[in-house]
Amino acid sequence: xxxxxxxxxxxxxxxxxxxxxxxxxxxxxxxxxxxxxxxxxxxxxxxxxxxxxxxxxxxxxxxxxxxxxxxxxxxxxxxxxxxxxxxxxxxxxxxxxxxxxxxxxxxxxxxxxxxxxxxxxxxxxxxxxxxxxxxxxxxxxxxxxxxxxxxxxxxxxxxxxxxxxxxxxxxxxxxxxxxxxxxxxxxxxxxxxxxxxxxxxxxxxxxxxxxxxxxxxxxxxxxxxxxxxxxxxxxx
Amino acid sequence: xxxxxxxxxxxxxxxxxxxxxxxxxxxxxxxxxxxxxxxxxxxxxxxxxxxxxxxxxxxxxxxxxxxxxxxxxxxxxxxxxxxxxxxxxxxxxxxxxxxxxxxxxx
Numbered sequence: 001x002x003x004x005x006x007x008x009x010x011x012x013x014x015x016x017x018x019x020x021x022x023x024x025x026x027x028x029x030x031x032x033x034x035x036x037x038x039x040x041x042x043x044x045x046x047x048x049x050x051x052x053x054x055x056x057x058x059x060x061x062x063x064x065x066x067x068x069x070x071x072x073x074x075x076x077x078x079x080x081x082x083x084x085x086x087x088x089x090x091x092x093x094x095x096x097x098x099x100x101x102x103x104x105x106x107x108x109x110x111x112x113x114x115x116x117x118x119x120x121x122x123x124x125x126x127x128x129x130x131x132x133x134x135x136x137x138x139x140x141x142x143x144x145x146x147x148x149x150x151x152x153x154x155x156x157x158x159x160x161x162x163x164x165x166x167x168x169x170x171x172x173x174x175x176x177x178x179x180x181x182x183x184x185x186x187x188x189x190x191x192x193x194x195x196x197x198x199x200x201x202x203x204x205x206x207x208x209x210x211x212x213x214x215x216x217x218x219x220x221x222x223x224x225x226x227x228x229x230x231x232x233x234x235x236x
Numbered sequence: 237x238x239x240x241x242x243x244x245x246x247x248x249x250x251x252x253x254x255x256x257x258x259x260x261x262x263x264x265x266x267x268x269x270x271x272x273x274x275x276x277x278x279x280x281x282x283x284x285x286x287x288x289x290x291x292x293x294x295x296x297x298x299x300x301x302x303x304x305x306x307x308x309x310x311x312x313x314x315x316x317x318x319x320x321x322x323x324x325x326x327x328x329x330x331x332x333x334x335x336x337x338x339x340x341x342x
Contacts, residue, residue, distance in 0.1 A: 070295060189327065
């Protein structure tokens with residue numbers, strides 16, 4: 001045990017950055033697909049290139065970017081900004097779990113580097129880095145290298161998707177106006193862990209439909225998502 | 237017209253992106269900050285695990301139903317294609333293709 005502990009102390013190396021970038025390659029296809037779909041959907045929705053890239057670069061969280069498009073406005077008021085902020089917070093609340101599991105690894109890191117590492121955290125990057133950590137790796141450079149390369153892939157693919165989406169004539173003919181819900185439906189399949197685990201989803205969907213029928217605006221997303229969380233907490 | 241509450245473009249979009257980026261970053265750092273103070277109980281963890289699928293259904297069900305049966309058919313086709321092949325581009329193209337065919341015929 002005492003011989004093992006020095007090797008298991010977290011450290012940082014630039015060689016780790018390269019290692020992390022290589023380890024992230026299996027996550028590229030999923031990232032590229034999602035960012036292409038987002039870029040195309042944003043162009044369809046009428047967002048400018050700057051708005052689309054701004055969302056990808058600074059928010060950098062695919063699901064909330066997609067949901068954000070649903071709520072996007074041509075003209076903003078304080079209340080629509082508050083709505084999109086609340087919806088984004090709820091959609092991204094699951095990231096709290098990712099950060100919590102990384103805490104022991106980052107405990108002794110300089111704050112600035114941890115701030116950057118956490119900005120770059122995504123589910124895919126977390127999976128890659130956690131696998132490395134579980135195999136005994138402690139180089140924080142791997143986490144950062146993985147985060148940086150995935151962020152760059154995300155931006156590049158957003159750009160590609162935006163131009164693809166903006167250039168298609170008559171997008172409705174190709175179903176592109178519904179690329180967001182169809183892509184989300186596809187993303188649901190790998191999340192499937194049996195009917196029991198999916199019960200909260202059903203609750204979320206039903207509550208969203210009811211609220212959508214009764215209340216104008218986008219409260220239905222918040223109500224549905226919160227109902228799903230509540231159901232998840234109640235179902236053992 | 238209540239112009240006082242309207243935020244002039246392009247500042248509305250800038251503010252919206254900044255607000256989204258801010259709360260997303262809070263979510264990213266919250267786990268690390270909270271871990272030293274609060275314990276994430278199994279119950280809270282179960283709730284958060286149900287979140288991704290719940291968000292997806294809560295977002296797409298009303299949108300798809302508003303767009304009528306062709307959208308429902310496209311969604312079903314996309315999910316089936318994805319479940320069979322496990323390749324997300326195949327699922328997406330099956331959905332868009334189904335919608336395109338239905339619209340071309342109708």
